[in-house]
Amino acid sequence: MPISTKTFNEQAIRGIARLTEQANAYQEQIATGKKDLRPSQDPVAAARLASVKDLEADVGRFTDNIGAAKTRLGLADTVLESVQTIMIRANELAIQAANGTNSQLDRQAIRAEIDQLRESMIGLANTADDRGQALFGGFVMRDTPFVKDRTGAVTYAGDSGQSAVLAADGLMLATGISGADAFMRVETPTGPVSVFDIFASLSAALDTADEAETSMSLSGGRARLEVATGRDPQLHAFTITGPLGSARISAELVAGATDALVDAINATSQATGLQATADTNTQAVILTAQGGGTISFRDYHIAGMRVATTPITTGMTITPLDGQNVASGPGRILADADHEIGKSIGMIQSGIEHLALQRARIGANYNAADIQSEALARKALVVAETRAGIEDADMAEVISKLQSLLVNRDAAQQVFAKLSQQSLFDFLR
Template structure:
């Protein structure tokens, strides 16, 4: 068989080019530390690398979202703690204000302090997070959700929604609470009803703590009462009760409820109990109204008005007792919000820990798929270098084989 010189040259060149290409690939693996640098190196492996890269990128973003959410919730928790401390101070001041031994000047000094606390509460309600977004504006972008008007009334310009952060596939966490529920829509009285002394009372009757003692009886009776009752006192402290329709309230036997009240005692009917003190005059009343709400700023403002007024000790006690109930409701709302915030932060910490563990697993899988065994790569590089050098030497010897070399 006859071998042409051109064919021999072409074969040698093709072999050396292939060896150079393999050598270059090995050099690239050694320099980058990666087995797959382009998709053609391993199409299946390259697809897996892309998939793992997307998962790791998503985990990184979720972790970043968790850090941001934790920062915002931590700020909210700090603000709610300050709100709770402030309301505790206001409540203590209200209890102190009921003391009949205080002078008018003392009460006005307390009113000044309460006014300052009220302004401070507005500032706390307008607290912003690290990005300058209001904590208690819902999803509104307003920077000042609580605005104090010229008449001193505080209005809410946010909304009732809650900001959320995506911290996982299909998992979202609330990162704030709307100020409407925390500060504005505070349930009146004990949360079920409000009992207050009549505005025209002439005795020394003071309405104290009240509660629903039998929820079943209360719910059943309140539906038919028209939303409230009026307790009326006659001479000697005897009392009777009518519903909002003016009908006498009857007991389980069909008899009108009522009896003789004694100072420091309580009256109970239809599943509720009202503690009273003092001595009612004939014609004095206690109004019971179910439902209703009040914002905490108005409650503090009402306390200021009571302390600045020149009412009797009974008027002051009745006025402050009703506002203490509102403060208690606001404290309950703040406490519930703090519990919810703590639960969310706990969930975020658990989720972040899970992502940290998963990232280790995914990075290990990515390394196994993409990274090269350095020792093997260096060994291959050495062998391919030696092989190319041998091919070059062989080609140099073969190309010198010519009949003319012998003729000369």
Template sequence: MAIRISTQTMYDRNVQQLSNLQGNMLRTQMQLSTMQRVLTPADDPVASARALEVTQAYEMNEQFTVNRQTAEASLLQVDTTLGTINDVMESALASVVEAGNPGQNQSNRDAIALALEGHLNDLLSQANTADGSGGFLFSGYKTNTQPFSLTADGATYNGDQGRRELQVGSGRQMPISASGSEIFEENPTGNGTFLTGAERTNTGTGIISPGTVVGAAVPGNYAINFTKDATSGLVQYSVTNTDDGSEIMPATDFKAGETITFGGMSLNITGAPADGDTFTIEPSRNQSVFTTLRDVITALRTPASSSGPTAAAALTNALSQANQNLQNAQTNMGAVQASVGARRLELDTLEESASALKIQYSAQITNLVGLTDAGTVEALSRFQQQTTSLSAAQQTFRSATQLSLFNYI
């Protein structure tokens, strides 16, 4: 029995078929244009969920890359500034060594003091370097506060001990700055364990060495006191712990340059200390490099040559202290710079790992929801077939809708 289909039904079925064919073709076209196999989560829920996780990891990796670029820019500025500071320190040390030349007169020392004044101002300028973002490089967390202010005895630090940090990798929070405190103020005096010095009231020509540690140093404050023995007329020295007044070494005949050892410390005194002279030994402490420079400038501007050998000895002791303290400051600054350099190298390593991760994540996303090379070939073939099918269906539908009895009359 023949089945009768109304014209409207035939029309609706053909329209629906054309719509389906066109939808499939457009979907394949969209896959090819976006190079994505999965266009909506409904296409492959499991792959979509996993791709979302990988995409989030990819984006996090990209953010770490931006953070590393910011960190590198900041650390580069710190590194460059510390290099300039080191150059200033080298010049300051050379000036102090030059000042110790026995042939220098007061006019020469005044000129060297003026040069050191310039070095102090140069250091202060570098210490107050701007960070390029409207703040200061060495203020710690207080970026809007100028780190150092010049004072009569050096400079005052106005920042804090904080170091700004950025997350530059998964689980890696990296300091991207250095505080002015750790660079300019945390510099040990003396030999790093103890500091030797001469009392300003000394009348002899004794010069004390920086000393060395020869054993387990006993921290404390000590005084080496010189007296003249009433019987022999010889100058003797004794060592006293000034914290509790206890005697460490009894009166001993003094011989210039002879090693004096006690409490794990060894030193010597040259020249000719006078009756009543005192030399001090105290635990090393942190001292601002600005204070060290201000002290040596003051010492150089105090007339020495015209005041006799006592003033010359006082100057030599002051220059020895300054030389040691400046070397310590330079060593400390070098350690900070080395730490910055190590962080920059770490950033390079992290960047290499991140580049590999980026490739890995991209490949994972492509495998999960994207079109692989094989998938692209298949999609192109399918698109061609769908285009052909749609064209044929459209042609057939067009022919069918044009049928009429008048064509056969």
């Protein structure tokens, strides 16, 4: 039985509309160049696309992070290089100053330059990066990490935080070194010292070279030692040489009490031939050599002192005495061995080595950043290709599909036109 004309017409019209709809979809793909990746169209591709997009975002972030890290590392290296240059200059100056032919005036001139160099070093240590963040503050980035206190000593207001950026999932890339590592802990034979203290020590040693000595030798066989020390117990140690030989003396002293020193010297009398007595009135120690002779002192070390200071607050005043215990010459100050310029030279050289080491650390981080950024560039390429593979429309395919669709639609339209024209009524004339 034939279907009704109405239904026939309706079905034909619906069929053509469907074809047009499909053609529109193809047309859109051609216009945008992308596939229709709505989840309802292709859930698998849509999900893959979402994860590829995430990956792409990650790669972008990591690349950006590495860029920032490289900027900071580069800057830090430049700063440390400048500091190194300053240290090298200071080394030259110190060697020059150590020459015994210098007058106090010459030393003061050198000292002025050393002080100037120290100032510029503080400035360098407080360098900020392109975003105004301190380079060497650890986690303290908004203030200047190196602060000069009232006494001129440089204290570190930063911390030992290690700033880092994410360079890949789970891979942290250091973006610098903390100020504590960079400047505050130069390893020296007597313990860690900051580069600023090294300079201050050199400066103090230059300043006090005229009034204090780090080793002393006096003839006449008698001497008075007056110790300047604080209220809190402090360990003083020095090597003393008498007619019989040398001994290392070590005594814990407090202001006004020299008993420990007397006991320590007398304990080594056998070895040195030196006898100590305390002056009951003045708290001074009278040193007597058996049968006269030379008494000499060296390697004076006061616990807690790592660098030279000016003015000298702790030390020993040594006065030669005659037979009646009356001063036979001017008293001279025996200062901590840190006051020796040679000691400062040693510390500066340690500092230069320390900076080289820190630069190497930065360099290693920079290299790591380089390697990582190359890896990321490759990854970015792969990700972009993957994304294109998922979402880009295959033009040839889409166009040919559209072509055949259009042909189909035209045919359908023509057939319908033809068919609907013809009915038996055409024959009723």
